[in-house]
Amino acid sequence: MDEFPDGVSRPGDDHQEDRRFFLKQSLAIAGLTFAPVSFLQAAELDTPIDPADKVKIALTINGTQRRLSIDPRSTLLDLLREQLGLTGTKKGCDFGQCGACTVHIDGQRTLSCLSFAVMQQGRKITTVEGLSNGTQLHPLQEAFIKHDGFQCGYCTPGQLMSAVSCIREGHASSEAEIQEYMSGNLCRCGAYPNIVKAILDVKTGGDPV
Amino acid sequence: MFNAKLPEPSLDRVDGRLKVTGTATYSAEYPLENLAHAVLVTSTIAKGRITGLDFKLAESVPGVLAVISHLNSPGVPGYPPVKQPAERAPIGTALRVFYDDFVYFSGQPVAVVVAQTLEQARHAASLAQVNYQTEKHQTDFEANVSKAAVALSVQRNKTSPFQDYDRGNPDAIKTADVKLESTYVFPTQHHQPLEPHAIIAVWETDDKLTIYDKNQGVKSAQGNLASAFKLPRENVQVNSPFIGGAFGSGIRVWPHTIAAVLAAKKVKRPVKLVLGRELMQMSVGSRPFTVQKIAIGASSDGKLTAITHEGIGQTSTYEEHLERTILATRAMYACPNVSTRYRLLNLDVNTPTWMRGPGDATGMFALESALDEMAHELKIDPLEFRIRNHADTDPERNLPWSAKTLKECYRTGAERFGWDKRTSEPRSMQANGLLVGYGMASSLYGFHRHPSKAKAVMRTDGSVVMQSATMDIGPGTGTAMTQIAAKMLGVSPNKIRFDLGDSSLPDAPGQNGSATITSVGSAVHVACEALKKKLLTLAAAMPNSPLANSRFEDITAKTGRIFPTANPSASISYADILKYHQLPQVEVTEESKPGPERDQYSMYSFGCHFVEVQVNPLTDEVRVSRVVTCADVGKIINYKTARSQSIGGIVGGIGMALMEESVMDHRFGRYINTDFAGYHIPVHADIPQIEVYYVDQPDVYVNPIGSKGLGEIAIVGVAAAVANAVFHATGKRVRQLPITVDKLV
Incomplete structure (x- = not known):
């Protein structure tokens, strides 16, 4: 990954409806995959693709606009962890089954291990590092500490990002509903009852999330 | 006395802020x-x-x-x-x-x-x-079980606890009033941190x-x-x-x-x-596939007369992994005639390893299921059956327990759970169209303590740095140690830093066997005590010192100051002591280790779990709807983190009981469910609120702080409590974990 000075055009914030955006992204990837001559040669020669053929993207991470040149094979998770040093987002399974890698993409909770980095052109990404307001913790971060909503702490960033969405989506009105809508985030230490209490506490406390 | 409230101020985790902001570095x-x-x-x-x-x-x-x-x-x-x-x-x-x-x-x-x-x-x-x-290759346990044998390491060590064991008359089982014999199968499970x-x-x-x-x-x-x-x-x-x-991995x-x-x-x-x-799932060990046969005999008035417990565990072809599978049976109940046998089966698999509650979680699933089966056969309440067979002293070693309040655990657990509402017949309780089952099981875990060192440093600003090469895989080591240091030194926890997880620090054991609090907690305690003594000596040497003639027993430390207990107003701050002597810091390194007490007392933690399950009569889906757990682990250092650890053990036990199993395709000798879609662990929706109670009395014989470990006892017995509840709900006894729908249909 390199930061590059010559920016690429941003599609702007007026996101098209999902299907149209998906098609655009898919076409973009198809283009990336097949257009460069070296790629075609690689296919013919049955030799590995040269990853030097990097792709330029621009996206916003925790409020900071980043212009990056990236390996098209990078997942958003690996981009964050391995290239940008944002290791708060965790890799638990790399299969979209544990939720440890949960981030917000344009406000939606998303599994960053199942999202290619090149698909994030123009998107706004929020990670756990972007949750607090400077040194002031987010109410859910405070509540997780108060209710001991973790032990080893590894699933915690993903739990927190999901918890924010769980409340914002309006799915935190009862313990049972929280349990249902948080079930994509695994915790092997078994902090579930404490996490549920923390979320319910923040929801009923009425602090803005 | 049980204490449902917080007996001590429960410090929030000292690393909580790092963990919730994603700045803890793994x-x-x-x-x-x-x-x-x-x-x-x-x-x-x-x-x-x-x-x-x-x-x-x-x-x-x-x-x-x-x-x-x-x-x-x-x-x-x-x-x-x-x-x-x-x-x-x-x-x-x-x-x-x-x-x-x-x-x-x-x-x-x-x-x-x-x-x-x-x-x-x-x-x-x-x-x-x-x-x-x-x-x-040979990976199929059942197809190869006839090759199981006494481990070579046991053959070479005549004092190994895994030698064949007979107490009393090995043939007593044959003449028991009532006799039951069953085989329990425990699948391979993985830690999956x-x-x-x-x-x-x-x-x-x-x-x-x-x-x-x-x-x-x-x-x-x-x-x-x-x-x-x-x-x-x-x-x-x-x-x-x-x-x-990590859980052992x-x-x-x-x-x-x-x-x-x-x-x-x-x-x-x-x-x-x-x-x-x-x-x-392939390279950092597993809980081994284990088959156990238990024969249990009792008199018609509900006294255990004989138990034979045989365990066969899976290991690799290049290493022998032994675990406590059959050992709990020797100590758990007052039974005059007990025989145990332990064998290993070498297969072409990666070597198994210790996983939370190693051996005991496996063995107690079988023993506590067998107890439940016998209680049912005798038409005695399962809790009452256990009380009748309570071991007042260690029947294996003929020694007094260092502390045992299991009967109090039973009583409180039963009361909080509402055990008296249980009707004894299987399928006799229902709610909202679902079958309801109440099950319980006992829990135990041996006490382990190892030599451990800690360094304590007082700095000129009155802050304290504690160091020990111990670990925190999740329970909150630094938090508990900070609390021990704060109490001994009379310093606010936010002025104490505890360093761990660094091999250059003073010697400490790894985090396993529920030995961290018992070993390192003791070292922190004695290091802080030595530091306080050193500071008292320095304070006594100051001009007109109010502590000039004070003995250590007669002083108190509070809010960063020490003073004669009889005269709190004549206090000196730690910071002033260092300033007067122009010392940049005062430090001590102390070691704490076990003594001869192990030979005088038998040391265990005891506890019990009460579980309610609800089973859908049409689909046979089992859900755990309520859990009450009680444990006596000596003095609780931090109620908040202890409670979390107990809850974690219950969650792991529910996974063990209902979903966890690594399945191998023996054609290839390879696990096939190698992700979370195939290897299920509990999720939020599987886990109800869990009630946790502790006796919270120091065990005065085990170590200077009176605390025993908690990590393992939290999970031991849980799977049996669930299986017993499922039997009560459905009338079906499942002896092969996990208890999945196919076994109930």
Whole structure:
């Protein structure tokens, strides 16, 4: 990954409806995959693709606009962890089954291990590092500490990002509903009852999330 | 006395802020310069030999720095030279990495690819070609069970606890009034910590190694690597301040750690290696597949007269993994005639290892299920049956218990749970169209304590630094230790820093066997006591000191000051003591270790679990709807973190009871459910609120702080309590875990 000075055009914030955006992204990837001559040669020669053929993207991470040149094979998770040093987002399974890698993409909770980095052109990404307001913790971060909503702490960033969405989506009105809508985030230490209490506490406390 | 309220102020986790902000640094997260990435190539066969390696394609991938196998490994100096002709490793040999061409299990590392980036390494690893000469493997436990035998290590050690054991009359079972005999099957289970095992290896110089590694013992990892690479111990630095769960998977140094160290040596750069979820199930051990046969005899008035307990555990072909499977049966109940047998079965699998409550969780599933079966047969309430057979002294060692309040645990658990509402007949309780079952089980775990050191430093500003090479894999070690130090020194917890997870710190055991509080907590206690004494001496030497003639017993420490207990107004602050003597700091390092008390008392923690399940009569889906757990683990240091640990044990036990099983396809000798879609662990929706109670009385014989460990006893017995509840709900006794729908239909 390199930061590059010559920016690429941003599609702007007026996101098209999902299907149209998906098609655009898919076409973009198809283009990336097949257009460069070296790629075609690689296919013919049955030799590995040269990853030097990097792709330029621009996206916003925790409020900071980043212009990056990236390996098209990078997942958003690996981009964050391995290239940008944002290791708060965790890799638990790399299969979209544990939720440890949960981030917000344009406000939606998303599994960053199942999202290619090149698909994030123009998107706004929020990670756990972007949750607090400077040194002031987010109410859910405070509540997780108060209710001991973790032990080893590894699933915690993903739990927190999901918890924010769980409340914002309006799915935190009862313990049972929280349990249902948080079930994509695994915790092997078994902090579930404490996490549920923390979320319910923040929801009923009425602090803005 | 039970205490449902907080008996002591419960400190929030000292590292809580780091964990909720994503700034706690786990092993794979150190941003070292020039870092290269490694990906393992692992065997696809369970037994055989490597006949050819073709890495041309892999090596041609741009960014690839090296592909390392047994053919070009820089070598591990601690391994003996390869014999000619090469032969399979004898029993008792830890897997030698990139050593020769033998394959011992499917998923064994056979090569490692190192590249500039993770993407390059992963792609190149997929192109590595390995050819094998396959030999017929044996991985099917049941098909091979006749080959089970006494472990070689037990044959060689006549005092091994795993020797055949007979108490009283081994034939008493034959003449029992009522006799039951059943076989219980415990599947292979995996630890599955959310953080995958990871290491960054750095050769600082040719003979100086630093690793950032996920493990449960920095000192044992240091010792292991020093001996493997023939380095002085102090030349190996192990940094592991944050561990994302482990549950036993990090007790050993596994092959991937050695592979990363070899890779870093080869490419002369720092190398990071992170196991994928699939390899987490193939390369860092498991709870072993275990079959147990229990015969239990009782008199018609509900007294146990005889128990025979046989256990056969799975191990690899190159190492023997033994665990306590049959041992709890000797100590748990007052029964005059007890026989145990323990055997191992060598199969072509990776060596199993300790997993939370090792052996006891397995054995107590069988024993506590068998107790429930007998209680049903005798038409005695299962709780009452256990009370009638309570062991007032240790029937195995004929010693008094150091402390045992199990009857209080039973009483409180039953009361909080509402056990008296249980109607005895199976299928007799229903609610909202669902079958309801109440089940309970006892729990025990042996007391372990190891020599441990701690350093305590008082600084000029009155702040304290505590150091010990202990670990925190999740329970909150630093928090509990801070609380112990704060209490002894009379210093606010926010002025104390506790350092751990660093092999350069004073000696401490790894985090296993529920021994951290008992060992390191004691060391922190005595170090702070010694520091306080030293500071008292310094204070007494100050002019007109109010402490000039004070004995240690007659002083009190509070809010960073010490004073004669009888005269609180005549206090001196720690900061002033250091200032007066112009000392930058005052420090002590103390060791705490067990003494002869082990020979005078039998030391265990005891507890019990009460579980309610609801079973859908149409689909047979089982859900745990309520749990009450009680334990006597001596003095509770931090109620908040202790409670979380107990809850965690219950959650693990529910997984064990209802969903966890690593399934192997024996045609290939390979696990097939190697992700969270196939290997189910409990999720939010599976877990109800859980009530936790502690006796919270110090056990005065075990150590200076009166605390016993909690990590393991929290899970022991849970699976049996669930199985017993399922029987009560459905009338079906499931003796093979997990209790899935197919076993209830």
